[in-house]
Amino acid sequence: MxxxxxxxxxxxxxxxxxxxxxxxxxSDFGLAKLGPINGNTHVTTRIMGxxxxxxxxxxxxxxxxVKSDVYGFGVVLLELLTGMKALDHNRPSxxxxxxxxxxxxxxxxxxxxxIMDPTLExxxxxxxxxxxxxxxxxxxxxxxxSRPSMExxxxxxxxxxxxxxxxxxxxxxxRKNSAExxxxxxxxxxxxxxxxxxxxxxx
Numbered sequence: 001m002x003x004x005x006x007x008x009x010x011x012x013x014x015x016x017x018x019x020x021x022x023x024x025x026x027s028d029f030g031l032a033k034l035g036p037i038n039g040n041t042h043v044t045t046r047i048m049g050x051x052x053x054x055x056x057x058x059x060x061x062x063x064x065x066v067k068s069d070v071y072g073f074g075v076v077l078l079e080l081l082t083g084m085k086a087l088d089h090n091r092p093s094x095x096x097x098x099x100x101x102x103x104x105x106x107x108x109x110x111x112x113x114x115i116m117d118p119t120l121e122x123x124x125x126x127x128x129x130x131x132x133x134x135x136x137x138x139x140x141x142x143x144x145x146s147r148p149s150m151e152x153x154x155x156x157x158x159x160x161x162x163x164x165x166x167x168x169x170x171x172x173x174x175r176k177n178s179a180e181x182x183x184x185x186x187x188x189x190x191x192x193x194x195x196x197x198x199x200x201x202x203x
Contacts, residue, residue, distance in 0.1 A: 052086035052097070056142055067144040073153065074139025078102055081132055083117030099140060106133040128163040131156065 051059075055071035058064055075086050078098060084091075086098045095101040105111035109126065112133050116124070135156045141147045148156070 052099075055144065057144055065144040067147040067149070070139050070147045070150060070153065071141075071144070073150070074136050074147075075099060077132065077136050077139065081117065081129070081136065082115050083119055084115075103137070103140065106137045125164055125166075128160045131160045131163060135160070 050072075053072040053075050055065075055068040058068050075098070079086060082098065082102060084098050084102075087096060088098075089096055102115050105115045109130060112129060113122070113126075116122070116129060135148070135153065138146070138148050139153065
């Protein structure tokens with residue numbers, strides 16, 4: 001994992017705190033609504049927080065919902081999946097906003113492979129990647145009511161982790177079976193047959 005990934009992961013995961021009830025809590029993102037000023041009864045709002053992570057409904061209206069921070073958590077997951085920062089003006093213009101660039105690829109396996117973190121060198125279980133991509137899409141839904149709760153997010157993340165572990169077990173089992181078949185084949189070789197498949201050399 002590259003340096004900026006580790007830094008982004010530490011920073012943003014500290015920002016997205018989870019309560020005991022699995023609800024996302026607002027932390028150092030600074031997403032907040034200011035209360036009445038000078039005795040006014042209406043509530044004025046001032047948009048705060050980190051651009052690229054704040055939910056679209058908050059950017060547009062200043063209104064916060066229970067699942068507004070789920071959107072930001074989805075952006076963090078997308079960073080981890082792709083190895084790219086949420087915003088990077090050094091990238092080509094169409095790729096500077098990670099969500100806009102990557103969203104169309106998250107529902108297509110072939111396109112997903114193209115945006116996966118290249119430092120993984122394609123050494124990852126595709127099933128886990130697909131599950132993670134699907135979760136990210138849900139977190140990035142434009143309508144906050146369509147986003148999963150943090151409890152549901154954690155359930156899916158557990159499935160991603162299980163898929164990763166099963167992939168490791170499967171690879172280990174395949175290597176073991178291959179070794180056992182090789183050993184069995186050697187045991188059944190004729191005493192006069194070469195271990196390399198040819199005739200034994202006579203002295």
